Amino acid sequence: xxxxxxxxxxxxxxxxxxxxxLDIGKNSPLFDDKLNKDIMLKVAKNCYLPTNKLLLELxxxxxxxxxxxxxxxxxxxxxxxxxxxxxxxxxxxLVDTGHVELLGETYYHSLAYLYDRDEFLDQVNLxxxxxxxxxxxxxxxxxxxxxxYQDSLSDIxxxxxxxxxxxxxxxxxxxxxxxxLYAYKNYNKRINLLLKYYQLAxxxxxxxxxxxxxxxxLTVEKFVNWIDKLTLGEKMGxxxxxxxxxxxxxxxxxxxxxxxxxxxxxxxxAEVLKRSHLGFATPNxxxxxxxxxxxxxxxxxxxxxxxEQRDLSAWLENDMQKNAIETLYELxxxxxxxxxxxxxxxxxLLSTSDHFYYMCSKxxxxxxxxxxxxxxxxxxxxxIYYINALAELDERLMR
Amino acid sequence: xxxxxxxxxxxxxxxGGLGMACYGMVKALLSLGVEVDLVLPTREIVYFPLRQPSDxxxxxxxxxxxxxxxxxxxxxxxxxxxxxxxxxxSEYPESYFQLSEIQxxxxxxxxxxxxxxxxxxxxxxxxRQMTDNLVxxxxxIRKVQEFTMRADKFAxxxxxxxxxxxxxxTYPAGMLARRISGKPLVAHVHATEFDRAGGPGDERxxxxxxxxxxxxxxxxxxSQYTAQMIMSRYRIDSGKIRIVHNAFxxxxxxxxxxxxxxKGPVILFLGRITLQKGPDYFMDIAHKVLQSHPEAxxxxxxxxxxxxxxxxxxxxxxxxxxxxxxxxxNRKQVERILRAxxxxxxxxxxxxxxxxxxxxxxxxxxxxxxxxxxxAEIVNHAFKIDFWDTDLWVETIKHLIxxxxxxxxxxxxxxxxxxxxxxxDAAVKIRxxxxxTLTEYSRNQD
Numbered sequence: 001x002x003x004x005x006x007x008x009x010x011x012x013x014x015x016x017x018x019x020x021x022l023d024i025g026k027n028s029p030l031f032d033d034k035l036n037k038d039i040m041l042k043v044a045k046n047c048y049l050p051t052n053k054l055l056l057e058l059x060x061x062x063x064x065x066x067x068x069x070x071x072x073x074x075x076x077x078x079x080x081x082x083x084x085x086x087x088x089x090x091x092x093x094l095v096d097t098g099h100v101e102l103l104g105e106t107y108y109h110s111l112a113y114l115y116d117r118d119e120f121l122d123q124v125n126l127x128x129x130x131x132x133x134x135x136x137x138x139x140x141x142x143x144x145x146x147x148x149y150q151d152s153l154s155d156i157x158x159x160x161x162x163x164x165x166x167x168x169x170x171x172x173x174x175x176x177x178x179x180x181l182y183a184y185k186n187y188n189k190r191i192n193l194l195l196k197y198y199q200l201a202x203x204x205x206x207x208x209x210x211x212x213x214x215x216x217x218l219t220v221e222k223f224v225n226w227i228d229k230l231t232l233g234e235k236m237g238x239x240x241x242x243x244x245x246x247x248x249x250x251x252x253x254x255x256x257x258x259x260x261x262x263x264x265x266x267x268x269x270a271e272v273l274k275r276s277h278l279g280f281a282t283p284n285x286x287x288x289x290x291x292x293x294x295x296x297x298x299x300x301x302x303x304x305x306x307x308e309q310r311d312l313s314a315w316l317e318n319d320m321q322k323n324a325i326e327t328l329y330e331l332x333x334x335x336x337x338x339x340x341x342x343x344x345x346x347x348x349l350l351s352t353s354d355h356f357y358y359m360c361s362k363x364x365x366x367x368x369x370x371x372x373x374x375x376x377x378x379x380x381x382x383x384i385y386y387i388n389a390l391a392e393l394d395e396r397l398m399r
Numbered sequence: 400x401x402x403x404x405x406x407x408x409x410x411x412x413x414x415g416g417l418g419m420a421c422y423g424m425v426k427a428l429l430s431l432g433v434e435v436d437l438v439l440p441t442r443e444i445v446y447f448p449l450r451q452p453s454d455x456x457x458x459x460x461x462x463x464x465x466x467x468x469x470x471x472x473x474x475x476x477x478x479x480x481x482x483x484x485x486x487x488x489s490e491y492p493e494s495y496f497q498l499s500e501i502q503x504x505x506x507x508x509x510x511x512x513x514x515x516x517x518x519x520x521x522x523x524x525x526x527r528q529m530t531d532n533l534v535x536x537x538x539x540i541r542k543v544q545e546f547t548m549r550a551d552k553f554a555x556x557x558x559x560x561x562x563x564x565x566x567x568x569t570y571p572a573g574m575l576a577r578r579i580s581g582k583p584l585v586a587h588v589h590a591t592e593f594d595r596a597g598g599p600g601d602e603r604x605x606x607x608x609x610x611x612x613x614x615x616x617x618x619x620x621x622s623q624y625t626a627q628m629i630m631s632r633y634r635i636d637s638g639k640i641r642i643v644h645n646a647f648x649x650x651x652x653x654x655x656x657x658x659x660x661x662k663g664p665v666i667l668f669l670g671r672i673t674l675q676k677g678p679d680y681f682m683d684i685a686h687k688v689l690q691s692h693p694e695a696x697x698x699x700x701x702x703x704x705x706x707x708x709x710x711x712x713x714x715x716x717x718x719x720x721x722x723x724x725x726x727x728x729n730r731k732q733v734e735r736i737l738r739a740x741x742x743x744x745x746x747x748x749x750x751x752x753x754x755x756x757x758x759x760x761x762x763x764x765x766x767x768x769x770x771x772x773x774x775a776e777i778v779n780h781a782f783k784i785d786f787w788d789t790d791l792w793v794e795t796i797k798h799l800i801x802x803x804x805x806x807x808x809x810x811x812x813x814x815x816x817x818x819x820x821x822x823x824d825a826a827v828k829i830r831x832x833x834x835x836t837l838t839e840y841s842r843n844q845d
Binding site: 322398 | 710713
């Protein structure tokens, strides 16, 4: 049996204003409320609302045989509440079907794990509480920001937070000859690992509407035939997991409705479920479905799902990114010791990984993706506004 | 007395100190009764007949072509800005000229200018040197060619006693005008290619500078430092060099009260972020001062070709949020950043004059200036340090941070001193040079 595991990332950052030196010390607003609202309303209209509606229909139609997982950040939930409460309601409706799993992550979609373990745990707990509060859901599977993962992360996620599964990228340099289609264990065999099957996931997320791609157009039949072929290598009856992890905004936002992405998704479950050896699962079913001794995998260095390199270079490569994030995590303990909740909240909104992504200066193919997502003219501009915002935060701290 | 003046910058057409200097100088000359016909690199072919001090702000214009003048004279403009836009003058230098409309210079400047019998061999050589070097496909060179051909037009129709040109961009225009009218030429040196390039620079520019200064009847240097450069590097006869230091007159509407942005001491660099101004020294200094004074904030205000490099360097030096960049600032924003600063720093590698420190001092900001600058010759209440002596800059700034009362007192003394450095005094010197030039000139004619 091959189980298709859909996990969709739902995230929106609080983007910064074009914050200049002369704006410092005047209580000028740090975040671009108008831009954040405009983007949230646009994405809700193009993606969240129509896709949630579609998924709800599909889940109901297949009565539990079709299921998906979401990871929804705290900053996304807050902006739903601020700008589009009906979007939050539609997610609740999905969760209420009982066939949707919610994953745990950092509330602020941050890179805190790499810089401040205490802050990381705080943000993980804040997120868990938020999922409890909004969805009455207790998260059991963990995804770190941008699927960043390394061995040491599994220790604290398992020991302190008690998650039983972590999902991350199926990185070739770790897997080597192994297949991402099996459930693995972490380096010391204590927690399950599920690995993204990036070739097929990216066919949907990145290549679906690309007319230069030789496989264009991607039909449901073609895609399910590819999936079908993956089962041929398994002759011992082991359950496989095809992990299709992607940004939820793939639907209707990165791939426009006119590309046929919604029709694709609408017809996908039926085509899969025609075949008795294919089905759907959520990450928290791994333990019951893994009918074999799970091999352990070691990730000595951090990996992620971003760019060709699948490492941290999208956020933490150049000097601007490093100076920016190190400055933030130097200020954070001072803010915490002052006990000013308002400043702490601003610092945490500034911990969202997107801010560092905008400063990325790798201008190759990946640079285009960065540019697509950035509200600023250049990495330099993004850096200038961010550093100015931190200077402002420090001034408020000294008040 | 009436002067035909060519300059590349004049507010609102301004990118640095040259525009500020010309503005202050012309305004003061007008108040002394000197009349100025001003030619700028505008889109339309116009000159500005300036007759009274207030004209420097309103910029009354006359079109060269009568038909265009007719159209212009009946135009109604809602604002000064709108009128200046019609003429093609703005804060953005891109609007200077339409490049496509520029004719080929070499074809247009007729050879009669340097082949005629009436001109000495020496003058012919200088003229040839200028025209041979004013070649190239760069936008700037082509704009200078266009500007020079306009000078030909104005030199023929306008009536004037003397020609005054500012820096190499307008030297060819001045040479042409002198050839056509036979009136004496004063070449004003605000900066040379040696200052700007921080190295050998562009050979063509050196040649044009050399021919312009040699061709001129008098050369005005903005400092002793520059006069020395003109003598040693360009071999100009010291007998025709005069020194007139620039001045600074604060605009009437300027607000100068302190308005802090940061709680810690603010150290400011204000100017083009380019090699000449020593911005990389500023960053080295910041790096060292911040190690013992993390409460200090260093601000680099302005734009320039080294901006991007230095932004990245500030990150690689891990200067955190203690070294900040403002990007481009307009006049009002410059005022606001000056009001927020405690210490002004100008570590120029080579600064013929440097008006910016005078402006900073007029705001009561304690200033530290490079010894390699002209402004160091006229102010006493400022620290003067060799640009390369980073350790001394660092010690001085640390000393001022640790002794804020001393810093404030130095700033106030500097402010009083600068308030006395008025353009009027400089203008009197310039008028005297005009008179001297005209006297010598008429003596030679006889």
